[in-house]
Amino acid sequence: MPRLFTGLEIPVDAAFSLSLKRxxxxxxxxxxxxxxxxxxxxxxxVDNGMADEIADNLDYLSQSLRFPVRLTHLGTFGGDKPRALYAGVEPSEALTRLQAAHERMLQRSGMPAEGRKFVPHVTLARLRGTSAADVARFIAEAGRFEPISFPVPRFVLYSSRDSVGGGPYVVEQSYPLPA
Structure with a gap:
């Protein structure tokens, strides 16, 4: 049974810039x-039949136009018990529309609604036993976050193995966005 999610790839040069925060x-x-x-x-x-249906239905969403993404800051999830450090994405109408289209398509395919609010981000680290003060200090010492921008030429269907998180992820299918 594959474990799937849809997403946007991070270009190599942007990933390198983010990796310098490690x-x-x-x-x-x-x-x-x-x-x-x-x-x-x-x-x-999902079972293989549902995976095939989702992959086919995602073709209909590739009509969205290409758009830029801009990473603007470091942040955390988890409040007083931080569980992830991430690079935050600047709000974008195009990104919100694309994500909402994925949500609608998946619900029409029989998937339950996503219970969490969409907060676009790039997870940099999973945290365990890290205090909120340690994270705040790390972010302060990381210095100014120089925004990272890149175009989004496609979205992808990823698979992952059942694990604690962090990959490896495999691109099962890609869906180019028209220019």
């Missing part, structure tokens, strides 16, 4: 740069 945070399990991505919609474990 290190110096106790309890951080750093994500390998080749596994950086922006999740559009987590799908989960």
């Amino acid at each position: 290190g110096g945070l106790t309890g951080a399990r750093w994500i390998d740069p080749e596994n950086y991505h922006i999740t559009l919609r987590f799908i989960g474990d």
Whole structure:
């Protein structure tokens, strides 16, 4: 049974820039740069028939036009018990529309609605036993976050193995966006 999600790839040069933030945070399990991505919609474990249906239906969403993405800051999920360090994505109408289209398509395919609000980001590290103060200090010491921009030429259907997270992820199918 494949575990699937849709997302946007991070170009090699942008991933390299993000990888320079790695290190110096106790309890951080750093994500390998080749596994950086922006999740559009987590799908989960599905049977092969549903996986094929989803892959086919995603073709209909590739009518969206290409758009740029801009990473603007470091942030965390988890509040007082941080569980992830991420690079945040600047809000974008095009990105929000594409993600909403994925959500609608997946619900029409019989998947339950995503219960969490869409917060576009690139996970840099999973945190365990890291205090909020340690994370705040790390972000402060990381210095100014120089924004990273890149075009989005396609979205992809990823698979992953059942693990603690952080990859490896495999591109099962890609869906080019017209210029």
